[in-house]
Amino acid sequence: MAKIKCTNCGCTELKEVFIYDIVSASECSSPRDPVNNYACMKCGHVETYLCELDPVAREKREAAEKGRERVLSETLKQAEDCIAEFKKLSEIILDENSTQRQAREARVELNKVQDRFKREYYKIRETDSKTASKLHREMEEARNNYVGNQQRDRNRYN
Numbered sequence: 001m002a003k004i005k006c007t008n009c010g011c012t013e014l015k016e017v018f019i020y021d022i023v024s025a026s027e028c029s030s031p032r033d034p035v036n037n038y039a040c041m042k043c044g045h046v047e048t049y050l051c052e053l054d055p056v057a058r059e060k061r062e063a064a065e066k067g068r069e070r071v072l073s074e075t076l077k078q079a080e081d082c083i084a085e086f087k088k089l090s091e092i093i094l095d096e097n098s099t100q101r102q103a104r105e106a107r108v109e110l111n112k113v114q115d116r117f118k119r120e121y122y123k124i125r126e127t128d129s130k131t132a133s134k135l136h137r138e139m140e141e142a143r144n145n146y147v148g149n150q151q152r153d154r155n156r157y158n
């Protein structure tokens with residue numbers, strides 16, 4: 001918690017309070033600067049900050065921003081993992097040394113991984129469309145590679 005200090009007694013224990021003005025109808029139409037108020041728990045003095053200068057509110061804003069960044073980087077990691085897993089699974093499917101059962105299981109996982117990727121991709125696209133399209137390209141490439149190799153395999157056996 002950011003430190004705010006009572007300018008009257010120096011106490012640092014302040015609590016956010018909401019002060020409602022009793023205003024006439026004409027005054028209602030003139031908007032006031034948005035402020036936050038903190039009352040000193042010791043002497044009752046009220047400290048007022050303009051919202052954008054309020055140290056407590058600023059810290060909350062920054063924490064929320066950091067939280068969003070963390071979520072985004074976690075989502076990004078998930079999406080990248082999906083692409084890596086897709087590549088790994090398609091290799092298993094295409095590997096002639098894989099048993100039919102292994103290939104079948106890998107195919108099921110391959111579908112799941114694509115669904116998972118789609119979910120992460122949509123989340124990323126909301127906040128970072130550039131990164132999202134880069135991931136989308138990577139996934140497309142992996143998919144085309146897989147489909148192309150599958151085609152080659154089929155031609156080889158026919």
Ligand SMILES: [Zn+2]
Pocket residue numbers: 006007008009010011040041042043044045
């Ligand atoms: Zn005080």
